[in-house]
Amino acid sequence: MLNTKTILAALALVAGLAAPAMAQDHSTPHIEKQSWSFAGIFGTYDQNQLQRGFQVFREVCSSCHGARLLAFRNLAEAGGPGFSEAQVKALAAEYEVADATADGGVRAAVAADRWPSPFETEQDARDANGGALPPDFSVLAKARGVTDAFPFWVFNYFTGYSEGGPDYIHALLNGYHEEAPEGFELADGKYYNDYFPGHAIGMGPPLMDELVGYEVAEGEAEVPLTVEQYSTDVAAFMMWMAEPHLAGRKQTGFVVLLFLVLFAGLMYATKRRIWQGIEH
Amino acid sequence: MSEHSTYTPGNAVEKWLDDRLPIIRFSKEHLMDFPTPKNLNYWWTFGAILVMCLVIQIVTGVILAMHYTPHVSMAFDSVEHIRRDINGGRMIQSFHAVGASMFFAAVYIHIFRGMYFGSYKAPREILWILGVLIFLLMMATAFMGYVLPWGQMSGWAATVITNIFAAIPVIGNPLLELLRGGFSVGNPTLNRFFSLHYLLPFIIAAIVVLHIWALHVPGNNNPVGVDVKDTKRDTLPFHPYYTMKDAFGMVLFLIPFAWFAFFAPDILGHPDNYIEFNAQVTPAHIVPEWYFLPFYAILRAIDFNILFIDSKLGGVIFFGGSILILFFLPWLDTSKVRSGNFRPMFKWFYWLFVVNFVALTYLGAAPAEGIYVVLAKICTAYYFIHFLVILPLLGRIETPRPLPTSISESVLGKAH
Numbered sequence A: 001m002l003n004t005k006t007i008l009a010a011l012a013l014v015a016g017l018a019a020p021a022m023a024q025d026h027s028t029p030h031i032e033k034q035s036w037s038f039a040g041i042f043g044t045y046d047q048n049q050l051q052r053g054f055q056v057f058r059e060v061c062s063s064c065h066g067a068r069l070l071a072f073r074n075l076a077e078a079g080g081p082g083f084s085e086a087q088v089k090a091l092a093a094e095y096e097v098a099d100a101t102a103d104g105g106v107r108a109a110v111a112a113d114r115w116p117s118p119f120e121t122e123q124d125a126r127d128a129n130g131g132a133l134p135p136d137f138s139v140l141a142k143a144r145g146v147t148d149a150f151p152f153w154v155f156n157y158f159t160g161y162s163e164g165g166p167d168y169i170h171a172l173l174n175g176y177h178e179e180a181p182e183g184f185e186l187a188d189g190k191y192y193n194d195y196f197p198g199h200a201i202g203m204g205p206p207l208m209d210e211l212v213g214y215e216v217a218e219g220e221a222e223v224p225l226t227v228e229q230y231s232t233d234v235a236a237f238m239m240w241m242a243e244p245h246l247a248g249r250k251q252t253g254f255v256v257l258l259f260l261v262l263f264a265g266l267m268y269a270t271k272r273r274i275w276q277g278i279e280h
Numbered sequence B: 001m002s003e004h005s006t007y008t009p010g011n012a013v014e015k016w017l018d019d020r021l022p023i024i025r026f027s028k029e030h031l032m033d034f035p036t037p038k039n040l041n042y043w044w045t046f047g048a049i050l051v052m053c054l055v056i057q058i059v060t061g062v063i064l065a066m067h068y069t070p071h072v073s074m075a076f077d078s079v080e081h082i083r084r085d086i087n088g089g090r091m092i093q094s095f096h097a098v099g100a101s102m103f104f105a106a107v108y109i110h111i112f113r114g115m116y117f118g119s120y121k122a123p124r125e126i127l128w129i130l131g132v133l134i135f136l137l138m139m140a141t142a143f144m145g146y147v148l149p150w151g152q153m154s155g156w157a158a159t160v161i162t163n164i165f166a167a168i169p170v171i172g173n174p175l176l177e178l179l180r181g182g183f184s185v186g187n188p189t190l191n192r193f194f195s196l197h198y199l200l201p202f203i204i205a206a207i208v209v210l211h212i213w214a215l216h217v218p219g220n221n222n223p224v225g226v227d228v229k230d231t232k233r234d235t236l237p238f239h240p241y242y243t244m245k246d247a248f249g250m251v252l253f254l255i256p257f258a259w260f261a262f263f264a265p266d267i268l269g270h271p272d273n274y275i276e277f278n279a280q281v282t283p284a285h286i287v288p289e290w291y292f293l294p295f296y297a298i299l300r301a302i303d304f305n306i307l308f309i310d311s312k313l314g315g316v317i318f319f320g321g322s323i324l325i326l327f328f329l330p331w332l333d334t335s336k337v338r339s340g341n342f343r344p345m346f347k348w349f350y351w352l353f354v355v356n357f358v359a360l361t362y363l364g365a366a367p368a369e370g371i372y373v374v375l376a377k378i379c380t381a382y383y384f385i386h387f388l389v390i391l392p393l394l395g396r397i398e399t400p401r402p403l404p405t406s407i408s409e410s411v412l413g414k415a416h
């Protein structure tokens, strides 16, 4: 008979090997995987963390990075940071958006508007950043990943590892060095980062301890004001921005899988029953 | 096969219909009464699984097309719009994207099943050839679909793959321009790919009908590979035996499908495709989707000139040849015995071929440097040697094990 085990092993291999083997720069150090609330089968976003991450984004990153697919109203949607409609309305009103039909071509934003870009054009953005372009954040957390060495990525298919983006962003924000290692030629306006491909990044370290003042609600634990904490929070927020329906998708998925497994069991029993007594 | 028909119209309306369009009779003959070997194992459920995959792709695809915008400045955002703003859009999109991978996983199993059990041999050559044709169309469809989200990998895959055609002498450049709708990959490319991506699945569906027609003339092959001798003892009606077994197989197949679609919808893709296509910025590594990797490895393995054929054309010849050679498999395999179970030497070479194919998959994703280049050449050579040397020779030198006289005998001889 065809050896089922051999075939399954071969298939697992095919699926595994097929991993987009993005051979990265070999000198890139290993990226530590963080434990995210949104990982795994039961993953959901931590609302408080998203609110903190949003604060970091708004107060720090958004002066250079846009988020053109994020609408203000998204911030009040289920599964997200959970701001109230009123909060979002007030927040939007603080921003101006271009509108050809408005007096003077701009008006205060409303909840339905998208997050306004910090720069008019790509060239403006480059000019302000020494030639480097700060990428838009909308889906950035899905546009980056972590490459595991063989055979570890094989396990990712079974654990459903999909947090490579936030892991990378977290590592990047913590990966700066005051000075480049000896022998590394760092161009003017570039900074040395362990995790950025090629190591010379055009973004200076955007975070430092105590840069953002988190408000702590009464009765809640103090959140440390550290780069480590900020970077985790903002990475989580970026993941939400890139994948806003993650929690709902996973909840549905759990029900669907449970159903499929039970249904398969019933189907198997029925099949056995029908085939009973037939030599095959 | 009307001789298997046991249909008698139940009432006047059915009778009226039966005299004009005997569709109920036809369905009963082909979907219910069709005599099917009783010894088919679960590898035979993949045909039904593939039908399911095709239906899933078409249904999800039609919905996606309602919200997608085939324009270079809007395509990327419109796919994100589907994921973000459409009710259930994230799931429809991920079922379509993950579905493509699952479709290929299933088709590879289906093809390798056919190769092991010699299902391509007489009288099923046309059935096999139609299958290879479907496989080719699936590749074209998947490739063009991958271009639609207009990410970095989309645009660069379109650039690299259309470029392959430029290597063909004389018609190469006109062909390249025809495919792209211009000198470079741009809006005309995206529009024609969208149009064709919508069209081809229906052509595939039509060929699947022929495929199943060609199956229903000789009937199924089976794991022991001997023909049906006595319909009564060797076969079972398709319904309820195989409808039930196939349905179970389909539900089982949906489990890993749902796992990926709900919990890791992007794991089979490449993060770079979440960056909008930019013709000025080449990604560090352009890697096709996993299901193209073995053939991509063959394409890249030819990096040397062969006599007057330059490496680029050589790559195209081997790349095309690696798929076209499948059309000739029924005549390259000279053994009269179908099932690999009764071919002691073939068995070994079959598994070697599988390992070699997996290795090619790996090498297609590996950087084209150092040891990988050498290995890719060896594996490419072996791929062709399997078809052109080993299979023709094996049929002559191998002594097959004695075949059972009938399916029912082999079934009864099995220890339970």
Ligand code: HEM
Pocket (backbone or CB within 6 Å): B043, B044, B045, B046, B047, B048, B050, B051, B054, B107, B110, B111, B114, B117, B119, B120, B124, B127, B128, B130, B131, B132, B133, B134, B135, B204, B208, B211, B212, B215, B219, B220, B221, B222
């Ligand atoms: C859309 C893709 C396809 C669909 C929907 C499809 C469907 C089917 C179905 C329903 C069967 C009968 C059940 C079974 O044997 O599993 C079958 C049999 C077969 N298919 Fe396909 N098929 C597809 C692609 C292919 C390809 C790509 C090949 C080969 C290159 C192929 C080769 C065969 C052969 C040789 C058989 C006969 C197997 C036997 O009776 O032993 N098919 N196909």
